[in-house]
Amino acid sequence: MIKNLKKQNVWFVFTPYLWLVLFFFVPLALIFKISISVSEWGMPPYRDLFSFSENGLKINSTLGNYLFIFSDPFYIRSYFNSLSLAFTSTVLCLLIGYPIAFYVAKSKPSIRNILLIMLIIPFWSSFLLRVYAWKVLLQGSGIINSILIHIGLISEPISMLHNHYAVILGVVYTYLPFMILPLYGYLVKFDLNLIDASNDLGAKPLNTFVKVILPLSLPGIVAGSMLVFIPVVGEYIIPEMLGGSDKLYFGKIIWDEFFVNRDWPIASALAMSGIVILVFPIIIFQLMYAKYNFKNE
Amino acid sequence: MNKLFFKIFTLTIGFSFLYFPILTLIAYSFNDNKRVMVWKGxxxxWYKELFQNEQILEAFYTSLKIASLSATFATIMGVMIGFSLTRISKIPARPFFIFLSSSPLVMPEIILGLSLLLFFISSNHIIGFPSSKGQLTxxxxxxxxxxxFVAVIIQSRLSSYDKNIEEAAQDLGTIPNMIFWKVTAPVILPAILSGWLLAFTLSLDDLVVASFTTGPGANTLPIVVFSKVRLGLSPEVNALSAIIMLIVILAAISIYLINRSNIKK
Known part of the structure; x- marks a missing residue:
């Protein structure tokens, strides 16, 4: 049908790409530029990349910011902490979310729709307030401590906030719906008779799960894991609200370099290396996944 | 029987985990004590104080305004992207356009916020626009x-429905613009609505990008809430959570009821 449209109509459709180039790719190019600039007092707090003097064009570029980041264990550790937080919480979300998604998908349609609505409600409600809820719960005088004291497990309130376990808990809690909903989407589509068929043919339940259910829900597992892993790597709010100083994360470091230290080149270099460090595991993962799919075809 | 028990057990534990924190927060919002955790009566x-808090009310209004405008523009452009990727058969360099439109999906918000802020500052230096940071940025x-996000939703809807309907309309002599409005648009309307709703909630919920790009007079609700709960607890925020939960639950129930009546038809 498009060939009948006038040419200008077709090009009209491409304006959003222009928007994305201008407000997504140009800003990324800009932080790349700033990341190789020399830090300086003033506004903006970095030296221009190109300057003209009597000697002609001078390029003030440096890899110093990157060298600085990668020679300081403080920054390297924060990348590592963020990746391991993202990995741990993705695995936990999968382990907790899979059975929930599976049983919701296997319920009778009437109950299933109600349960689905109950899954969507936390997904819609404010992210920040759900993190805040855990801050309330984990307080020294909070409800969890009170319950533990009441049943006699502990005698004094224990400090459960401001450590990396609280961060993992907060991340798993807030990102769980992002894992469950795509899993549910795939699990609800597949024919439950396949399970019966597999059982009738004599497969043990574990075999049925590994050989039949798991491969068929793999796209859902991949989609859900991506939805959890990627944002958690850059997560700022949860470590800031629930975390302490025992582990620092990449998102908070960028925030502090920019807002507290006002060091734009370092913040930009951190962001650029963050993209590279984040993109690598995803590419490796995609390659493995593609290979797996190829093998099974 | 064992299986049924395991199923009910899993679902009970799972849903308790999802709802326990939210429900506790709602319960504490009725606590008549400035110290959030000590029950007084x-x-x-706190609801009364919440509705007298100018700062929160103004932020709420700002958030609603930005979210509805953002959702509307994002939906229009998302439809264009979905349309161009699924309906233009000879689109040159399709993978390039897919790359362009899906890259923001994998970008951590902290990097997005930082790059946009630096971009706004530089473009202000060079061409004087935007003149200051604020609601526009x-x-x-x-x-x-x-x-x-909207583009992904529209795309999956457009690629899953039968293109022949459009061709049939064309064979029957419908002019191309009419085909879009009379055939394509009604089919993708549910996707447009859910895309708009998603964009609306994304904007309403965003703290990190807004914190970077905001300026005087553009404090959104998450920014104000975050400033209140970053270091401590706030009974007013408890009341606010309860109200937001109530709105979300009512919206979810009404969508459930609408869906059910549609299926019955």
């Missing part, structure tokens, strides 16, 4: 990250 005191940023 039932009262609506937050709006532009929210549109930028919402477009990709």
């Amino acid at each position: 039932f009262s609506f005191r 937050v709006l532009i940023s929210h549109i930028t990250f919402s477009v990709a």
Whole structure:
């Protein structure tokens, strides 16, 4: 049908790409530029990349910011902490979310729709307030401590906030719906008779799960894991609200370099290396996944 | 029987985990004590104070304004992207356009916020636009990250429905513009609505990108709430959570009821 449209109509459709180039790719190019600039007092707090003097064009570029980041264990550790937080919480979300998604998908349609609505409600409600809820719960005088004291497990309130376990808990809690909903989407589509068929043919339940259910829900597992892993790597709010100083994360470091230290080149270099460090595991993962799919075809 | 028990057990534990924190927060919002965790008695005191808090009310209004504008622009552009990727058969360099439109999906918000802020500052230096940071810069940023999400929803709807309907309309002599409005648009309307709703909630929920790109007079609700709960607890925020939960639950129930009546038809 498009060939009948006038040419200008077709090009009209491409304006959003222009928007994305201008407000997504140009800003990324800009932080790349700033990341190789020399830090300086003033506004903006970095030296221009190109300057003209009597000697002609001078390029003030440096890899110093990157060298600085990668020679300081403080920054390297924060990348590592963020990746391991993202990995741990993705695995936990999968382990907790899979059975929930599976049983919701296997319920009778009437109950299933109600349960689905109950899954969507936390997904819609404010992210920040759900993190805040855990801050309330984990307080020294909070409800969890009170319950533990009441049943006699502990005698004094224990400090459960401001450590990396609280961060993992907060991340798993807030990102769980992002894992469950795509899993549910795939699990609800597949024919439950396949399970019966597999059982009738004599497969043990574990075999049925590994050989039949798991491969068929793999796209859902991949989609859900991506939805959890990627944002958690850059997560700022949860470590800031629930975390302490025992582990620092990449998102908070960028925030502090920019807002507290006002060091734009370092913040930009951190962001650029963050993209590279984040993109690598995803590419490796995609390659493995593609290979797996190829093998099974 | 064992299986059924395991199923009910899993679902009970799972849903308790999802709802326990939210419900506790709602319960504490009725606590008549400035110290959030010490129960003094039932009262609506914090709701009253919430509705007298100018700062929160103004932020709420700002958030609603930015979210609805952002969702509308993002939906228009998302439809264009979905349309161009699924309906233009000879689109040159399709993988390039897919890359362009889906990259924002995998960008951590902290990097997005930082790059947009530095971009706004530089473009202000060079061409004087935007003249200052504020609602406009937050709006532009929210549109930028919402477009990709809307595009994905529209794309999956457009690629899953039968193109022959459009061709049939064309064979029957319908002019191309009419085909879009009379055939394509009604089919993708549910996707447009859910895309708009997603973009709306993304904008309403965003703290990180807004914190980077905001300026005087553009404090959104998450920014104000975050400033209140970053270091401590706030009974007013408890009341606010309860109200937001109530709105979400009512919206979810009404969508459930609408869906059910549609299926019955």
